[in-house]
Amino acid sequence: MFDDLAAYYHENVVAAFVAYRETSKDGVAGRSRDLREAIIAATTLFHLREHLPKPGVPSRTEVERQCPDYALLGDVVNAAKHKSISQNTPHGAPLVSDAEKLMERLLIIEYEDTEGVYRCTQKAVVAMLSDGTERNLLEVLTSVINFWEGHLHGLGVLSKQRTFVSEPQVRYRTRAECEQIHLDFQIVQGHRFKQSMQLLRFDVGTGQARPIDITGSQLNIRIYKPRFDFDVSLKHEASGKKYTRTVVLSDEENEKLAGMSSDEERQAFAANLPSAHAALRELAAEASLGGTKNES
Numbered sequence: 344m345f346d347d348l349a350a351y352y353h354e355n356v357v358a359a360f361v362a363y364r365e366t367s368k369d370g371v372a373g374r375s376r377d378l379r380e381a382i383i384a385a386t387t388l389f390h391l392r393e394h395l396p397k398p399g400v401p402s403r404t405e406v407e408r409q410c411p412d413y414a415l416l417g418d419v420v421n422a423a424k425h426k427s428i429s430q431n432t433p434h435g436a437p438l439v440s441d442a443e444k445l446m447e448r449l450l451i452i453e454y455e456d457t458e459g460v461y462r463c464t465q466k467a468v469v470a471m472l473s474d475g476t477e478r479n480l481l482e483v484l485t486s487v488i489n490f491w492e493g494h495l496h497g498l499g500v501l502s503k504q505r506t507f508v509s510e511p512q513v514r515y516r517t518r519a520e521c522e523q524i525h526l527d528f529q530i531v532q533g534h535r536f537k538q539s540m541q542l543l544r545f546d547v548g549t550g551q552a553r554p555i556d557i558t559g560s561q562l563n564i565r566i567y568k569p570r571f572d573f574d575v576s577l578k579h580e581a582s583g584k585k586y587t588r589t590v591v592l593s594d595e596e597n598e599k600l601a602g603m604s605s606d607e608e609r610q611a612f613a614a615n616l617p618s619a620h621a622a623l624r625e626l627a628a629e630a631s632l633g634g635t636k637n638e639s
Contacts, residue, residue: 373529410490463521
């Protein structure tokens with residue numbers, strides 16, 4: 344990995360950035376997976392400077408001057424590594440001084456059309472800055488990787504300079520688009536569950552989303568273990584009667600189904616379960632007896 348700068352950049356830095364960008368839109372939240380991938384990407388982007396050819400390696404101060412988001416990136420990486428930052432940085436007081444200021448957040452965005460109100464849930468990793476503002480970490484990472492693209496191209500390490508983009512998580516979405524977006528949680532029994540949430544209302548006129556004041560409101564959240572119990576049916580052709588059994592899955596079978604990525608995979612798994620085969624045999628016996636009674 345370390346024998347060639349271009350290979351190191353693509354296999355380590357770009358790969359980590361793309362991995363987090365894909366994780367940020369994969370529809371699964373929990374277990375700090377987004378925060379973990381974001382910190383990995385931030386770390387590779389921050390320390391890339393130390394892999395540049397000598398002499399002529401720019402100092403952290405020089406990089407921050409050319410790419411202001413590199414200053415924030417460095418504070419994010421050091422806060423995550425050391426838990427907190429107590430000393431001044433090249434840009435003065437740290438922009439993020441504590442690892443607890445880095446968090447995953449669910450953005451519940453409310454829209455309205457002629458049919459009424461509808462909502463969409465997005466996820467983000469945010470850094471809460473010392474001045475009270477906050478930044479979406481994917482935007483910071485995208486800014487820094489685009490800086491490195493230009494710098495490495497200028498050094499001749501890259502033959503072509505690319506521009507990476509990240510889709511804004513807060514933008515106008517149609518009702519049909521929102522209905523296609525689903526978010527699942529991963530929660531480990533016995534481990535703490537911590538999730539920051541923000542309710543926003545999108546203003547079509549300004550193209551911005553504003554926080555919703557929930558003072559005095561009561562919010563109810565249901566968390567449940569997914570179950571994939573299903574029915575199998577058999578129809579007695581002579582009588583027209585339909586017989587049905589519910590196949591109740593074990594916890595282990597439910598977990599396996601929950602981890603599958605497509606309906607086709609789930610259907611194939613369910614069709615081969617011994618409990619499903621047993622239910623079909625019971626239905627066949629019941630239908631046979633029922634058909635005999637009807638014929639007599």
